[in-house]
Amino acid sequence: MPQGTLCKREPVTSRESLQALLADTRGRVYYKEMEDLDIDRKALAETLARTCKSRTRTWLSICAHCGMCADSCFLYLANGRDPKQVPAYKIQSTLGEMVRRNGNVDNAFMRRCMDVAWSQCTCCNRCGMYCPHGIDMGIMFSYLRGLLFSQGFVPWELKIGSGMHRIFQAQMDVTEEDWVETCVWMEEEQQDEWPGLKIPVDKEDADILYCLNAREPKHYPEDIAQAAILFHIAGEDWTVPSTGWEMTSLAMFAGDWEGCRQQVQTIYAAMERLRPRRMVGTECGHAYRATVIEGPYWAGRKDGQPPVPCFHYVEWVAEALRTGKLKIDPTKKLKGKVTYQDSCNYIRNGGLKDIAREIMGYIAEDFVEMAPKKEHNFCCGGGGGFNGVGRYREQRNVGLKVKLKQIQQTGAGLVVAPCHNCWDAIRDMEEVYHVPITWSFLKPLLIDMVVVPEHLRPAEDA
Incomplete structure (x- = not known):
């Protein structure tokens, strides 16, 4: 047949076609139609x-x-x-x-x-x-x-992901209203413990425009609260955009280059509209690659740069620790052996290997490197869309073995993984191979060990 009802050459551009794909459990009809696709x-x-x-x-x-x-x-x-x-x-x-x-x-x-x-x-x-x-x-x-x-x-999941970006400007069906309501909710949730904490939306001329991964408001809203707490402690002048807040690009994993262009232009439009001094992106490797490394070329920017300087979250953390905006209580530093997962996208392809080690020097007493390390480190096994494609789950699980062996050889009790795909892959190692692994983003670790200035503490703690 020339094309199927679900499996076709045209990208997903309407909610109706997106819902039809979502209703096709595990892509059974989609893959069956693919067998006859001209x-x-x-x-x-x-x-x-x-x-x-x-x-x-x-x-x-x-x-x-x-x-x-x-x-x-x-x-x-x-x-x-x-x-x-x-x-x-x-x-x-x-x-x-x-x-x-x-x-x-x-x-x-x-x-x-x-x-x-x-x-x-x-x-x-x-x-x-x-x-x-x-x-x-x-x-x-x-x-x-x-x-x-x-x-x-x-793959079915990536056809859906590409469509999500084209329709919602996010990898998941999070509308602008959903996003802003989540920010308001997380701000309200923190008021007892962090009086005066704000999650500013659409503040113009802020120092930092914070952008993130749609999985955070959809599934992990506490991550937004944690980012807000650390910006609050550091005294940062920051904001999030109401539109153009989503940095990730499943369209990049899918090979949908027009979808990539559309997605990154929403972020760049937010930069131009709000005029921040810089953008800081969340703990996600492919979001950084899509927005900072590849994005300028998708958007046709002749200088090869985003509209404002852009930083991965590890760069902001290192700067905050270096300048004293965040101070670590030495009694609360990580005590046991700790290792670090080098994300392909911001370490190998973004060159941030030394920044990552600078952070570990502040927060861990016994930091142990994987072998190989830095830009030579192996992929976690879940990047490039591999984590999310059910058709290839068995192959992905086999691929996890290399990273699992690396982690086990360090003897570390904790893996610091400031990247969503790496975080997912390491989590799945524990479930697939039934081995005890503890893993974490940076934000919750930092909140547990930073010194909170007296003027930011609740009255009963001050």
């Missing part, structure tokens, strides 16, 4: 001609099949060093073959490409660090995902 070969060939430029074609042609990328890939290691999990093989047998055939491919090939693109690569970009020719399979897999999305071959 490929628009002419459009695919035209897209390749227009977008597959010299860098990608050069990378595909100069690969020496040396295998240097193999041990860099956690999925290769987790799957018993299966040759079909070597990054070079994975990209050459999918994107490389598509380019060589100039888009003259069939349905079975496209479905196989989908399975490889979303279950055998998280686009962590670690392989690019070890290729002697500087070939980055992560970048090419992102490109492949975009080609597959354009033809309708994308």
Whole structure:
């Protein structure tokens, strides 16, 4: 058939089509229709001609099949060093073959490409660090995902996620009204313990515009309260926008580049409307990558920069500790062995490795590094959308083994994980492999150990 009722080339742009997909339990109808989905070969060939430029074609042609990328890939290691999990093989047998055939491919090939693109690569970009020719399979897999999305071959959950961004400007169905009401609710909840605490909405010319992950108002509103408490203690002049508050991009995981552009422009519009001195984003790696690293190019910004300087949460925490805005009670520092999960997106791809270690120097008495560490650290096993795709849950669970082994080898009793995908993956290790692991974002740890100035304490505590 040319297209199905649920599985089709067009992106999700209406609430009706979104609800139809959501009603399809586990995507059963969606994936069944995909088996008969036609490929628009002419459009695919035209897209390749227009977008597959010299860098990608050069990378595909100069690969020496040396295998240097193999041990860099956690999925290769987790799957018993299966040759079909070597990054070079994975990209050459999918994107490389598509380019060589100039888009003259069939349905079975496209479905196989989908399975490889979303279950055998998280686009962590670690392989690019070890290729002697500087070939980055992560970048090419992102490109492949975009080609597959354009033809309708994308996992059900990510088709939904892309639609959420296009309709709600968030990865979940959180409306502007829902968001603002959550801020008011969290502000009211804190008044007894933190008198005078505010969560300002749409304050112009503030020092900090705080943006976050839609999962926080949807499922973890206490995270917003924790951010507010720490800004309150630090004496920051801050605000959140009523629109343009969501930094994440499931559209990026899906390969929906137009959806990515639409999403990041809502954030940039908030920056331009409220004129903050800078933006601070929550503890999320891919949100940082989408907004700060990739976003300017999706939005067509010629300088390659967002409208205002943008910082990951770890940068703000390090600055607050360094300048004394936040002070740690030495008796409340973390006592046992503690390790740190280096997120691919803000450590390897964002260069914030030393900032992370600076924070650990303030809050932990016995910090233990994973091996390898910093930009060489392995992906958590859940990035790139891997955490959220039920079709590939078994493959994701196998992939968790590499990070689990790293954590266990440190002997640490706590993993500090300032990234939503990493946090989820580490949580799931405990459930899947039945091993005791404690993990945390930075915010709750800091609240338990910061010195609260007397003028901010409730009257009975002052």
